[in-house]
Amino acid sequence: MSHKESLFEVIWEIARHIPPGRVTTYGAIARCLGDTKSARLVGWAMNASHHAHPPVPAHRVVNKNGLLTGRHHFNSPTEMEELLRKENIQVVNNKIVNFEQHFWDPFHELTL
DNA sequence: ACTTTGACTATAA
DNA sequence: GTTATAGCCAAAG
Numbered sequence: 456m457s458h459k460e461s462l463f464e465v466i467w468e469i470a471r472h473i474p475p476g477r478v479t480t481y482g483a484i485a486r487c488l489g490d491t492k493s494a495r496l497v498g499w500a501m502n503a504s505h506h507a508h509p510p511v512p513a514h515r516v517v518n519k520n521g522l523l524t525g526r527h528h529f530n531s532p533t534e535m536e537e538l539l540r541k542e543n544i545q546v547v548n549n550k551i552v553n554f555e556q557h558f559w560d561p562f563h564e565l566t567l
Numbered sequence: 568a569c570t571t572t573g574a575c576t577a578t579a580a
Numbered sequence: 581g582t583t584a585t586a587g588c589c590a591a592a593g
Binding site: 461499 | 592
């Protein structure tokens, strides 16, 4: 990880490993970076992930309460919710139902 | 080079 | 349960 790649690339690479039907949080990804980086940076990275290649499943990253705080940054305000529902994740009132059941912690489950 | 920002979070009141 | 506050730090302005 000592390359000149920006942190965005590292964050994107972690996010790409989120399995379909699972979700993680900004803070959980930040913890993978040693917690020396703040969770806000993950949000920044997701914001910039639109033109990323390969694509980044940004819809699988929510805040620690399971809220779809990033939904306004998608093409439409409902796109994030719809993408999650396609993966059998129910969203009610912008919040993921049974959030902890779908939670994927990259710190424990990520294998690079 | 300096200031502001942000899809956050832990803590406190 | 709630709101307020402070820390966070790379990127953007």
